[in-house]
Amino acid sequence: MxxxxxxxxxxxxxxxxxxxxxxxxxxxxxxxxxxxxxxxxxxxxxxxxxxxxxxxxxxxxxxxxxxxxxxxxxxxxxxxxxxxxxxxxxxxxxxxxxxxxxxxxxxxxxxxxxxxxxxxxxxxxxxxxxxxxxxxxxxxxxxxxxxxxxxNILDNIKFCALIPNFRLSTKKAREVLPKEISFSDGVYNIGRTALLISSLVNGNFDFVKYALEDRMHQIYRKKLIANYDDIVEKCYEYGAIGVFLSGAGPTIMAVLRGNDEFFVNKMGGFLKGINSNWLLKELNIxxxxxxxxxx
Missing domain, CATH: 3.30.230.10 (Ribosomal Protein S5; domain 2)
Structure with a gap:
């Protein structure tokens, strides 16, 4: 075996x-x-x-x-x-x-x-x-x-997965995406992908929030997740340096500084007030x- x-x-x-x-x-x-x-x-x-x-x-x-x-x-x-x-x-x-x-x-x-x-x-x-x-x-x-x-990301970051109690198939998440995107949206994502990699490698974590924005999938898929914008806003309020949709969703991933000790408790309290049950799991690479x- x-x-x-x-x-x-x-x-x-x-x-x-x-x-x-x-x-x-x-x-x-x-x-x-x-x-x-x-x-x-x-x-x-x-x-x-x-x-x-x-x-x-x-x-x-x-x-x-x-x-x-x-x-x-x-x-x-x-x-x-x-x-x-x-x-x-x-x-x-x-x-x-x-x-x-x-x-x-x-x-x-x-x-x-x-x-x-x-x-x-x-x-x-x-x-x-x-x-x-x-x-x-x-x-x-x-x-x-x-x-x-x-x-090679610097070691002083970690992640918190916000996992809801409902499933979202990749097929369904693909169906909401557009067949084509504009030239400006392509440029938008290219620049942010480059900025994200350089920020993580160099440890310029102040840029991660902006680098994680995109116009190819998150803006369409977030509609499949109730309270998505409110959750993202709270993540940043409670100290996340970045937030993104994990894969096709519905898990929302928060990027945290390695020494963060308060995010999970604060975010857990907020999520208790939302209809769907959420599991918070702190993770490392x-x-x-x-x-x-x-x-």
């Missing part, structure tokens, strides 16, 4: 639509072993205990690429990343499936192969790349291959990425 542990991720990170992502220290783990026949999937809701399960389907696609045919598979899921909340739960399943299949097949794939296969299954690399390599990454597709760089634990 092998165990794959994969971190949660937040993608887009404000203006970095489909290219920026951050791995966080919240994890899904998958125990996988080859059995004599059949498919056994444990640790998830009944609707996912079939061959459409994303871990299983990712494993099968990887086996096909490698040319390996397992007799049967047993998958046990230890899920801590909330589903359909914009925290990379789908990406973690894909990465876990690709890495598990590679290990069961003899570990013949290189890391760049795993990165490319995972991104192809996901459709874009912003979640899968940081899930594999850790840290904050900027990733693009070039001729069906992922090109990425890790962004996971710098290692997904790893294999052999038993």
């Amino acid at each position: 092998i165990k794959v542990r994969v971190p949660a991720t937040c993608a887009n990170v404000g203006p970095g639509f489909d290219c920026l992502g951050i791995a966080l220290n919240m994890y899904n783990s998958f125990k996988v072993e080859e059995i004599e026949n059949g498919v056994e999937i444990l640790g998830c809701e009944d609707e996912f205990k079939n061959k459409n399960n994303m871990i299983y389907s990712s494993m099968i696609k990887t086996f096909e690429i490698i040319g390996y045919k397992p007799k049967g598979l047993r998958i046990e899921i230890e899920g801590n990343v909330p589903v359909s909340r914009g925290l990379g739960s789908s990406a973690s399943c894909i990465v876990g499936g690709v890495m598990a299949a590679n290990e069961l097949s003899g570990g013949i794939l290189k890391r760049e192969d795993i990165i490319n296969i995972a991104a192809k299954i996901e459709g874009h690399p912003d979640n899968t790349t940081p899930a594999i390599v850790g840290g904050m990454t900027v990733s693009i597709m070039q001729d069906e291959n992922v090109i990425f760089e890790k962004i 996971d710098k290692q990425g997904a790893n294999i634990i052999r038993n």
